[in-house]
Amino acid sequence: MVELLAQTGLNALYAASYTALVAVGLVLIFGVMGVINFAHGELFMLGAYAIVAVYADWNLPYLVAVAVGMIFVGIVGLGMERAFFRPLRDNPLGGLVASIGFLMILQALVSMGFGVRMEHVPPVTQDVIVITERVRLPVFRLAVILAAVVLLASLWAFLKKTRFGWALRASAQDPEAAALQGISINQTARIAMFIGAALAGVAGALTAPLISVNPHMGHSVIVTAFIVIIVGGIGSLEGAVIVAVAYAFVHTFVTTFFDGVIADIVGLLLLLIVLIAKPTGLFGSTDRA
Amino acid sequence: MHSRVTNLAAFLGFGAILLALPHTLSFSQQEILVFLTINVLVVASYRLLTLTGEWSLGHVVIMGVGAYASALLSKRLGIYVPASMLLGAVTAAMVALALSFPLFRMKGFYFLIGSFAAGEIIRLLWKRFREPFGGPKGIKKIDPMPDFDIGIYAFDFFEPISYYYFALAVVGVSLWVMWRIERSPVGLTFHAVHWQDKLAEASGVNVRAYRTLAFVLASGFAGLSGALLAHYIGTINPNSFDVEQMVFVLTWTIVGGTATFYGPILGCVVLTILNEIVLREAGFEQMRPLIYGLILILSVLFMPKGLESLVRGALSWRNAGKKKVGETEATE
Numbered sequence: 001m002v003e004l005l006a007q008t009g010l011n012a013l014y015a016a017s018y019t020a021l022v023a024v025g026l027v028l029i030f031g032v033m034g035v036i037n038f039a040h041g042e043l044f045m046l047g048a049y050a051i052v053a054v055y056a057d058w059n060l061p062y063l064v065a066v067a068v069g070m071i072f073v074g075i076v077g078l079g080m081e082r083a084f085f086r087p088l089r090d091n092p093l094g095g096l097v098a099s100i101g102f103l104m105i106l107q108a109l110v111s112m113g114f115g116v117r118m119e120h121v122p123p124v125t126q127d128v129i130v131i132t133e134r135v136r137l138p139v140f141r142l143a144v145i146l147a148a149v150v151l152l153a154s155l156w157a158f159l160k161k162t163r164f165g166w167a168l169r170a171s172a173q174d175p176e177a178a179a180l181q182g183i184s185i186n187q188t189a190r191i192a193m194f195i196g197a198a199l200a201g202v203a204g205a206l207t208a209p210l211i212s213v214n215p216h217m218g219h220s221v222i223v224t225a226f227i228v229i230i231v232g233g234i235g236s237l238e239g240a241v242i243v244a245v246a247y248a249f250v251h252t253f254v255t256t257f258f259d260g261v262i263a264d265i266v267g268l269l270l271l272l273i274v275l276i277a278k279p280t281g282l283f284g285s286t287d288r289a
Numbered sequence: 290m291h292s293r294v295t296n297l298a299a300f301l302g303f304g305a306i307l308l309a310l311p312h313t314l315s316f317s318q319q320e321i322l323v324f325l326t327i328n329v330l331v332v333a334s335y336r337l338l339t340l341t342g343e344w345s346l347g348h349v350v351i352m353g354v355g356a357y358a359s360a361l362l363s364k365r366l367g368i369y370v371p372a373s374m375l376l377g378a379v380t381a382a383m384v385a386l387a388l389s390f391p392l393f394r395m396k397g398f399y400f401l402i403g404s405f406a407a408g409e410i411i412r413l414l415w416k417r418f419r420e421p422f423g424g425p426k427g428i429k430k431i432d433p434m435p436d437f438d439i440g441i442y443a444f445d446f447f448e449p450i451s452y453y454y455f456a457l458a459v460v461g462v463s464l465w466v467m468w469r470i471e472r473s474p475v476g477l478t479f480h481a482v483h484w485q486d487k488l489a490e491a492s493g494v495n496v497r498a499y500r501t502l503a504f505v506l507a508s509g510f511a512g513l514s515g516a517l518l519a520h521y522i523g524t525i526n527p528n529s530f531d532v533e534q535m536v537f538v539l540t541w542t543i544v545g546g547t548a549t550f551y552g553p554i555l556g557c558v559v560l561t562i563l564n565e566i567v568l569r570e571a572g573f574e575q576m577r578p579l580i581y582g583l584i585l586i587l588s589v590l591f592m593p594k595g596l597e598s599l600v601r602g603a604l605s606w607r608n609a610g611k612k613k614v615g616e617t618e619a620t621e
Contacts, residue, residue, distance in 0.1 A: 036398055036401075036402070083586075084586055084589070084590060087590055088589065088590065091589075091593070092398070093344065093397075093401075094589045094590075094593065096398075096401070097539065097543060097585060097589050098585070098586045098589045098590070100536055100539065100582075100585065101536075101540075101581070101582040101583065101584075101585030101586040101589070102582060102586060103536075103582070104533070104536055104578040104579065104581055104582030104585070105578075105579050105582035105583060105586075107578060108575075108576065108578040108579035108582065109579065111575075112575070112576075112579075219532065223406075223409060226402050226405065226406065227406070230399070230402055234398070234399075259417075261413050261416055261417040262417065264409075264413050265410055265413050265414065265417070268406045268407075268409055268410045268413070269410065271403075271406050272391050272403065272406060272407065272410075275391060275394065275395055275399060275403050276390075276391045276394055279394050279395050279399060280399075
């Protein structure tokens with residue numbers, strides 16, 4: 001039993017790592033631009049397809065493929081900012097609806113380019129760390145966890161220590177005051193969108209060898225991310241990370257002891273319960289509702 | 290008096306066109322016409338929901354609730370199909386009433402995401418519980434409408450044309466009811482709740498009760514449209530009511546515009562015709578999600594008030610032209 005709990009805990013830690021990357025990107029975009037990016041799950045999907053193309057089809061090294069995926073998806077994010085989030089800045093619901101339209105476009109383009117069937121990505125490494133007979137941690141999963149920690153730590157350092165990071169946080173807190181201080185709203189929006197999209201892309205790229213890659217994989221990702229950011233309070237980065245870890249543990253344990261669909265239902269019920277009890281989320285402020 | 294006569298004439302003429310329409314179409318076009326008629330009810334009910342200012346992402350799932358309820362009631366309990374359709378609508382309204390307690394604690398973004406989550410829970414329940422919902426494969430062999438004869442016309446529901454007349458009658462009555470609701474004091478209060486919620490609340494209007502009422506009524510009509518769909522296609526599954534369908538409804542509504550009653554209907558009709566004539570004939574049917582996504586983005590960006598704004602622009606332009614003619618006559 002202890003071994004089963006330990007193994008499930010390790011699985012949950014892995015799920016937490018990529019969930020946190022996706023959710024933090026979504027929160028960053030919402031914080032700075034005030035809009036929910038419904039296409040965030042499809043950015044994750046694009047990151048995974050970057051691996052299919054660069055690593056599986058062209059046989060380039062895996063790390064190169066991850067870097068290509070991250071930068072490519074970041075650039076797609078820049079395109080989204082310029083094409084509809086910026087013109088619709090005064091109309092956050094419009095921005096959300098436009099991102100739903102963009103989601104359909106990305107799914108259709110990927111279906112046309114790669115087909116709707118599941119893609120097979122060859123494993124990067126088969127090595128397994130054997131802790132005890134029944135508790136095993138594949139090296140690749142450990143690498144994903146470490147990569148997520150490094151990425152989140154560098155994002156934290158960027159936000160707290162650099163001038164760009166200050167500007168980003170300033171325009172998240174009060175866009176008008178930030179603009180009066182000479183901070184370019186367009187520039188902070190670009191940076192936030194690039195980083196947010198790139199985080200979703202790198203999460204997709206990192207997990208691609210372990211999950212089924214198909215054009216509709218973004219759906220479950222965005223459902224999870226919504227649960228995490230709303231329970232965490234929609235503008236709080238720390239809240240998103242904490243809830244991502246907590247949610248991953250709940251979801252993984254329920255999946256192990258019951259089944260995946262029950263776990264999804266439990267997650268969504270948690271979301272509704274939190275919204276009933278505290279409609280602004282656990283760590284949220286009442287500002288941007 | 291004169292305008293009432295012309296209105297009646299226009300109404301009768303329009304009705305005659307709708308009745309004659311299927312006879313000019315091919316069999317597959319008649320089938321599309323049935324779907325279009327049902328979708329008109331979906332978008333019109335969606336507009337009723339948005340009257341109070343909240344946009345839901347669970348509307349298509351609520352439509353599915355009506356479809357599942359009517360299918361199960363007729364299949365398992367042997368309830369006469371038209372009665373099961375009405376019960377399906379009632380079930381959808383009841384589910385919406387239950388959902389309204391958590392959902393209407395939220396507003397704006399939170400409501401949008403909350404309604405999405407609630408809809409996903411329902412869809413997952415359909416998927417998870419094979420008994421009675423049939424699991425991922427859904428319900429098959431749903432009882433068709435029983436044939437009947439009203440003297441002047443014998444309904445044979447293997448023919449899409451018969452189902453079209455039946456759906457047209459149901460949708461027509463539903464639209465008329467929704468129209469009357471919007472024109473009634475209740476409907477005016479819906480508008481007040483949307484545009485002046487603080488003022489309405491200060492004037493003693495129970496804002497939340499009216500939001501709930503709009504949500505429940507709209508859900509009932511959505512459930513009815515779902516039931517119409519279920520007994521026509523004969524098989525439903527959780528994916529019949531997924532996000533992609535919601536995007537279609539959202540696109541029709543936004544492209545049409547929600548300021549007037551006919552806006553979303555116009556959007557639905559225009560985009561369906563575009564889809565069936567342009568895309569299918571040109572062999573671009575697979576590109577439908579792509580083109581809908583593009584249309585959605587472009588209309589949010591460049592036509593935020595929808596197609597109806599074009600119609601109104603044309604009407605006011607024509608009226609302005611008429612007025613000028615009148616003025617010159619007067620000066621002469």
